[in-house]
Amino acid sequence: MANFDVSKRDSFGSKIGVIAATAGSAIGLGNIWRFPYVVGENGGGAFLFVYLAFILAIGIPVMLSEFVIGRSAQLSPYGAFKKLAPGRPWFLIGIMGVGAAFMILAFYAAVAGWTLEYIFQSVKNGFTGKSPDELSTMFDEFRQDSLRPVIWFLLFMGLTAWIVISGVRKGIEKYTKILMPILLVILVVLCIRAVTLPGAGAGLTFLFKPDFSKINAETILKALGQAFFSLSIGMGTLITYGSYIKKNDNLATTAVSVSFADTLIAILAGIAIFPAVFAFGINPGAEEGLVFITLPTIFQQMPGGYYFSLLFFMLLAVAALTSTISVLEVVVAYFVEELKMTRKKATIFATLSISVLGIVAAGSWGWFENLTLFGLNIFGLLNFTSANILLPLGGFFIVAFIGWYFGKEETRKEAGNEGALKARYLPVYMFIVKFIAPIAIALVFLNGLGIVKF
Ligand code: PFF
Numbered sequence: 001m002a003n004f005d006v007s008k009r010d011s012f013g014s015k016i017g018v019i020a021a022t023a024g025s026a027i028g029l030g031n032i033w034r035f036p037y038v039v040g041e042n043g044g045g046a047f048l049f050v051y052l053a054f055i056l057a058i059g060i061p062v063m064l065s066e067f068v069i070g071r072s073a074q075l076s077p078y079g080a081f082k083k084l085a086p087g088r089p090w091f092l093i094g095i096m097g098v099g100a101a102f103m104i105l106a107f108y109a110a111v112a113g114w115t116l117e118y119i120f121q122s123v124k125n126g127f128t129g130k131s132p133d134e135l136s137t138m139f140d141e142f143r144q145d146s147l148r149p150v151i152w153f154l155l156f157m158g159l160t161a162w163i164v165i166s167g168v169r170k171g172i173e174k175y176t177k178i179l180m181p182i183l184l185v186i187l188v189v190l191c192i193r194a195v196t197l198p199g200a201g202a203g204l205t206f207l208f209k210p211d212f213s214k215i216n217a218e219t220i221l222k223a224l225g226q227a228f229f230s231l232s233i234g235m236g237t238l239i240t241y242g243s244y245i246k247k248n249d250n251l252a253t254t255a256v257s258v259s260f261a262d263t264l265i266a267i268l269a270g271i272a273i274f275p276a277v278f279a280f281g282i283n284p285g286a287e288e289g290l291v292f293i294t295l296p297t298i299f300q301q302m303p304g305g306y307y308f309s310l311l312f313f314m315l316l317a318v319a320a321l322t323s324t325i326s327v328l329e330v331v332v333a334y335f336v337e338e339l340k341m342t343r344k345k346a347t348i349f350a351t352l353s354i355s356v357l358g359i360v361a362a363g364s365w366g367w368f369e370n371l372t373l374f375g376l377n378i379f380g381l382l383n384f385t386s387a388n389i390l391l392p393l394g395g396f397f398i399v400a401f402i403g404w405y406f407g408k409e410e411t412r413k414e415a416g417n418e419g420a421l422k423a424r425y426l427p428v429y430m431f432i433v434k435f436i437a438p439i440a441i442a443l444v445f446l447n448g449l450g451i452v453k454f
Contacts, residue, residue: 025325046213052263100390102331103385104382132281156317163325164332182315184268187272225389228391280294399437
């Protein structure tokens with residue numbers, strides 16, 4: 001195994017490049033589209049509290065574990081586990097990750113396609129004069145259309161494939177560094193507009209005041225799933241990215257900075273959305289439509305709203321793109337390293353096969369509306385299963401791998417840059433990955449799916 005020349009492997013150009021690319025993967029629709037609606041659906045403040053606890057106690061350690069595995073092996077997930085644990089079944093984590101990547105990209109690129117429709121609507125001033133109810137109807141009608149969501153989806157997949165074919169450094173690094181800070185600025189402007197709306201206070205109370213009676217086993221599992229989804233962890237994306245990180249970069253501070261940036265963006269999205277939701281009487285449980293109904297409502301209340309809307313949906317599409325390329329990368333790296341395909345062939349092959357599933361996901365309210373399983377359409381099924389089942393399961397095995405197989409000394413070498421860094425956090429981290437994280441994930445998982453009742 002490992003008969004390819006590791007020294008020729010691409011690496012991210014600079015420290016800020018690493019953080020930008022990893023944050024580019026983490027920050028996306030998960031923060032701005034998924035986070036607000038999942039918070040809204042699950043009762044607000046208490047959910048946020050549990051979510052933050054999971055980011056801190058489980059998310060950051062899992063992220064660091066992925067970096068350690070990836071940089072140490074210099075391979076993407078499947079190959080990494082085969083190299084670090086030859087003859088052992090740990091490589092199955094890699095295969096599960098490729099499966100999760102398939103599922104995530106199929107529904108995620110569908111939502112990314114919705115952002116393209118909303119760019120188009122922004123251009124032609126399609127929101128002006130519409131009440132929240134009318135915007136809600138507009139969103140539903142668009143989703144039920146038999147062609148539009150599918151065409152936008154395919155366009156987005158094509159865009160993703162094109163960037164992945166152009167290679168790691170050039171493709172990823174260039175776009176992320178400039179555009180993400182602009183998105184941050186627009187979000188802050190949106191927050192300011194939202195909190196100064198009359199009646200905004202109720203939204204902030206909803207978001208920040210925990211009411212623990214709203215929490216149950218299922219919402220706790222959804223908080224864990226959202227944490228994994230938002231941080232891009234549990235399926236090996238960051239193992240692949242870790243393999244591109246330079247040997248003298250600090251893995252722990254990278255994991256902490258990325259997690260912090262990711263959480264900040266999600267909370268800002270919450271602050272932009274919920275005050276407006278309450279001020280305009282929008283239903284916080286409006287599910288996948290929440291952001292697509294609320295934001296155009298806010299834009300109408302802003303001077304220059306036309307331009308803000310256009311710019312915002314464009315940047316949201318870019319944020320989605322820096323995430324979809326990281327998901328596609330997982331599948332492509334697998335095909336390149338294990339099936340020995342060229343990068344171009346692997347990308348085209350992966351894109352086409354994922355698109356088959358994605359067409360069904362994008363058409364879940366149109367052509368395929370009658371296709372349901374366990375009461376969910378295909379979109380809902382992919383969304384629920386990938387985030388709440390596959391990612392936590394992957395995370396469980398990733399921390400278990402570090403804690404119980406890879407071990408403290410190997411971890412110290414990799415995370416401590418062969419002795420160049422002190423890595424004083426190591427004992428705490430090892431305790432978490434050995435005991436706290438696997439036990440917590442297992443309990444939340446079994447309880448949340450109703451397999452065990454506490
Ligand atoms: N973290 C991305 C987001 O929040 O939008 C979504 C994602 C990317 C999930 C990559 C998983 C992944 F591997």
